[in-house]
Amino acid sequence: MGRPVNVGVVGCGFIFGQYVRSIERLPELRLVAVADLDPERAKEAVRGYPEVEVLSVAELMADPRVDVVLNLTVPAAHAEITLQAVASGKDVYSEKPLAATTADAARVLRAAAEAGVRVGCAPDTVLGTGTQTARKAIDDGLIGRPVAATAIMLTPGHEGWHPNPDFYYAPGGGPLMDMGPYYITSLVTLLGPVTTVIGAASRTRARRTIATGPRRGEEIPVAVDTHVTGVLVHASGALSTLVMGFEGAATGAPPIEVHGERGSLSVPDPNHFDGSVLLARMGEEDWETLPAAAGHVGAGRGVGLADLVTTPAGRESRAGATLAYHVLDIMECLLSSAHSRTAVTVTSTCERPQPVTFRPAPR
Structure with missing residues (x-):
């Protein structure tokens, strides 16, 4: 890899801090942007990270700097946000479950296959x-x-x-x-x-x-x-x-x-x-x-995202969408x-x- 993979996070709620702490320690990843339904919550979440930009969801999806979207929204929104990211040509790693229903999860798998992007899903524990x-x-x-x-x-x-x-x-x-x-x-x-x-x-x-x-x-x-x-x-x-x-x-x-x-x-x-x-x-x-x-020593939430972006093309990552489905x-x-x-x-x-x-x- 020539550079860290740029991560854009959608959803700055309770679990956000755990992922940010892991991303800081993982050389494969770099946080560049965040978005949340509540812009003030997003600003507060990245206080102390001046290099991270606060965007709207639409702006984050369109941002060419963002290589992979980390979907930390509530379960009912997982499929919607993941599908938006896939439609923008970006890889996605989502909090669990992959979607609220298997019908929505199947849509995610089909869309990702058609777009040629990768989708992963927690848990990576x-x-x-x-x-x-x-x-x-x-x-x-x-x-x-x-x-x-x-x-x-x-x-x-x-x-x-x-x-x-x-x-x-x-x-x-x-x-x-x-x-x-x-x-x-x-x-x-x-x-x-x-x-x-x-x-x-x-x-x-x-x-x-x-x-x-x-x-x-x-x-x-x-x-x-x-x-x-x-x-x-x-x-x-x-x-x-x-x-x-x-x-x-x-x-x-x-x-x-x-x-x-x-x-x-x-x-x-x-x-x-x-x-x-x-x-x-x-x-x-x-x-x-x-x-x-065996396993990652001292790992935190986000190691599955790192596994996704470093898995060779054509192979399923260890926390991949097929397993999550x-x-x-x-x-x-x-x-x-x-x-x-x-x-x-x-x-x-x-x-x-x-x-x-x-x-x-x-x-």
């Missing part, structure tokens, strides 16, 4: 040492043939800490659409694509109360299922049990466990990049901690199964993403 060390342990045969996995996330809901949690309870939100991408992307990375799902879901409250910020005490409507559980049947034959909920005070269960014919792995929280991977060998009582052996399809099928009370076939598929070798932290 699976590129860190946590999930990648577990992936290497599986690939190295430390637990034998994987047979089953569990993935569990239970919290009280985001209204307890987020000042504007409305979109978490609107279509495209909920525990499955919000947190499911982390867990399901990790499961696909570890065990491969999914062919069938069986789901169940519930919604216990019609309204939630914001607990912090200027809107404290305000009630917001709940339009999505707030507890979703199900079984994912992987093409490999492994079965994953998924539990995603905004209805629990806490859980002591490991975020992810993978069980094989010769042992079990405890995999760290897929919402984080690192964490300890534990191995229990068949016939031994104690768990052992595996040293970090498959994860979204799995989630939609889970909800469809829960409402129809029948097993649902997942018609999409993807290649198991390429592993990440051990990568020291950027200086």
Whole structure:
């Protein structure tokens, strides 16, 4: 690469700061412009970055300096903004999910293919040492043939800490659409694509109360299922049990466990990049901690964007749109199964993403 790839960000909300800190550390990327529905929020977000220009969305899309658009809008706007970027001939990396529905996500894939641009999608947490060390342990045969996995996330809901949690309870939100991408992307990375799902879901409250910020005490409507559980049947034959909920005070269960014919792995929280991977060998009582052996050390949100812009032409990046579409399809099928009370076939598929070798932290 002759120069860093110029990044234009659309959406300067809660997650923006994490991406900016990563972009500062990644030599492949350079932030040049931002846009937001609220221009004052955009100006505040880049205070201290005089080289970054605040533009309108239309201006950012038309700016010839911008090589790749980082889409950090709310889920309901993901497809619209990504399609605008694709129509402008720019590569795009989007926050998860790829779109609010698979129908919109399919439009994104078609448009990107026709325009010859690349699209990637969060989460990129699976590129860190946590999930990648577990992936290497599986690939190295430390637990034998994987047979089953569990993935569990239970919290009280985001209204307890987020000042504007409305979109978490609107279509495209909920525990499955919000947190499911982390867990399901990790499961696909570890065990491969999914062919069938069986789901169940519930919604216990019609309204939630914001607990912090200027809107404290305000009630917001709940339009999505707030507890979703199900079984994912992987093409490999492994079965994953998924539990995603905004209805629990806490859980002591490991975020992810993978069980094989010769042992079990405890995999760290897929919402984080690192964490300890534990191995229990068949016939031994104690768990052992595996040293970090794969993945990006000290990674932050944005490493998937760097992976996108450095992936050779014609190859899918590790946090690519095909994987993101498959994860979204799995989630939609889970909800469809829960409402129809029948097993649902997942018609999409993807290649198991390429592993990440051990990568020291950027200086």
